Amino acid sequence: MNYRKKFVVDAGEKVQLSKIDPSYTGKHESHEKAMPKIQEHIACMDKLQYLLYADGNQSLLIVLQALDAAGKDGVVRHLFSGMNPQGTSVFGFKQPSKDEAAHDFLWRAHLRAPGKGEVVIFNRSHYEDVLVVRVHKLAEKPVWSKRYDLINDFEKMLSNNGTRILKFFLHISPEEQLERFKQRLDDPSRHWKISDADYTERELWPKYIEAYEEALEKTSTKYAPWHIIPANHKWFRNLAISEIIAGTMKEMGLKLPPTHVDLEEIRKKYHIAEQEQVKQGSKGSGA
Ligand code: AMP
Ligand code: MG
DSSP: OOHHHHHBOOTTOOOOGGGSOTTOOOSSOOHHHHHHHHHHHHHHHHHHHHHHHHHOSOEEEEEEEESTTSSHHHHHHHHSTTSOSTTEEEEEOOSOOHHHHTSOTTHHHHHHSOOTTOEEEEESOGGGGGTHHHHTTSSOHHHHTTHHHHHHHHHHHHHHTTEEEEEEEEEOOHHHHHHHHHHHHHOGGGGGGOOHHHHHHHTTHHHHHHHHHHHHHHHOOSSSOEEEEEOSSHHHHHHHHHHHHHHHHHTTOOOOOOOSSOHHHHHHHTTOOOOOOOOTTTTTTOO
């Protein structure tokens, strides 16, 4: 399935989240059927991350945005655990620190943006500055409404500098969110994730949807596209996102850089007999 094509928000496209089914799983998919595909995509991502790192010319930025309990942490845990920590990082955007708040809103995002050869995952992002900030009126409209253009310029600059950007909005229903909050209450190992705000924020659901729709509409571009991922089913969310990331990385033309040394000469100099070639791919998982 081409989930990239299916879930991408085209530049300038109008977004109505109420028209998108968060429980969508496609016609022929089931959890069991999806597992081997998810594993295949993850293996592909891991292999290509190794090449991205070795190649050192491009980078990948993945932005995860969603309402609470939609599965941002789950995506990080399930899809990126096989990547080499050397060259991969996750940054979670919290309420700005004093230092962060003293700068422009893109400063902290720019600081964490991937260098060449790196994969960076933003768990929340600079988009909070047109989402929570708008919903909670932490800035006036004349301030946050100028930020869409600033974000587009910022992302264009990163893109021009060799960063591939993929943005995902995990789309869940309010009922599914409530169910997940309940599961957290029932699971002592996840009590730490619960806060009062979880429930008060739910009351602002329509305001968040309005803010998300405008952000998705105004900041989905060719160089930094948004994808709206039906996320009521965790396995489907993982399937779609892993397919989109693996497919995009395949297009990046990643390859091992040429060696800078004369291998024959090294063999001769150190009297090393040529052995059977190490099988292609044995290092490919980023080992
Ligand atoms: P969590 O993702 O559960 O760790 O929560 C992080 C919290 O930080 C969320 O409530 C976000 O809305 C909040 N947050 C992130 N960025 C900003 C921002 N720029 N301004 C205000 N709150 C933010
Ligand atoms: Mg949370």
